[in-house]
Amino acid sequence: MATLRFSFGTMGSGKSTVALQIHHNLATRQLFGLLLTALDRDGHRVSSRLGVAAPAIDVQPDVDLFRLASDHWPIHYVVCDEAQFYRVEQIEQLARVVDDLAVDVFAFGLLTDFRGELFEGTRRLLELADEHVPLQVEARCWCGARATHNARVVNGAVVHEGDTIVVGDTRGSDADRLFGDSVRYELLCRAHFRTGDLGG
Template identity: 70%
Template sequence: MATLRFSFGTMGSGKSTLALQIHHNLAARHMYGLLLTKLDREGEQVTSRLGVAAPAIQVTDDLDIHQLAIQHWPLHYMVCDEVQFYSPEQCDQLATIVDDMEVDVYAFGLITDFRGHLFEGTKRMLEIADEREPLHVEARCWCGARATHNARVVNDFVVYEGETVVVGDTAGPGAQKMFGDTVRYELLCRRHYNLGELGV
């Protein structure tokens, strides 16, 4: 019986690394599957900050993932990274693929946005997944405490308002500013997130 598994965590918890590992392991056993991502910092591939990457199908806002699976039939599995950015309808399409096509789906995503709120895709995956697995690689705040928040840092200050989706990276403090604001993300514990303290 196929399963919809949702693995989630903060930045730095190994989501993309695990997604790539699962895809590699299944493909090595001569199983045919699709690797998908949305808004990866490197474009049409899944990338890990450890330096590994693989080409992936880019999930656009208008992509019907169920139809994509039908077009690639026969299919054994799908590995979906950055599902926090998928629409609720696309998440439901993943469930349909599991239920109607008996295809295992391994989905990975962030749990909350920079405001500490669930992403729409994350919320829907938590509601419908057969298995919900927090990732056990614990990222740490600069103070050493367990990191619980993905803080958005604009020009070296933590911000709490703005568009939900702004692609940035985890470049260090004082990164060179180009074309206006420098946007990056930093992992913080709840206390330092609320205080807006970056420890620099």
């Protein structure tokens, strides 16, 4: 019986690495599937900060994921990275891939945005997924506590307002800015997320 599995964690918890590993393991067993991503830092690829990557289909807002899977039939699985960015309708289409095509779907994503609120895609996955799997790699805040929030840092300060989706880096410094605002993301525990404390 096919399953919709949602694996989640903060940035740096290994989501893309596990997605790539599942895709690799299944493909080497002569199973055919699709590797999908949305807004990945490397474009039409799923990439891990460990340096591994694979070509992927970039999920735009107008892509019908049930039709995509049907057009590639027969397939055995679909691996979806950055699923928090998928539209609600696309999550529902993934559930239909599982139910109507009997294809396993492995979705990976963040739980919350920079405000500490669920992404729309994440919310629908939590509502529809057969399995919810927290990733076991725990990222840490600068203070050493478990990181629970992905804070957006604009020009050196934590912000809690703005567009939900703004692509930034997790390793750059504010000194890298040439034009416009410097945007990056920092992993923080709840206490330091609330206070905006970046630790010095």
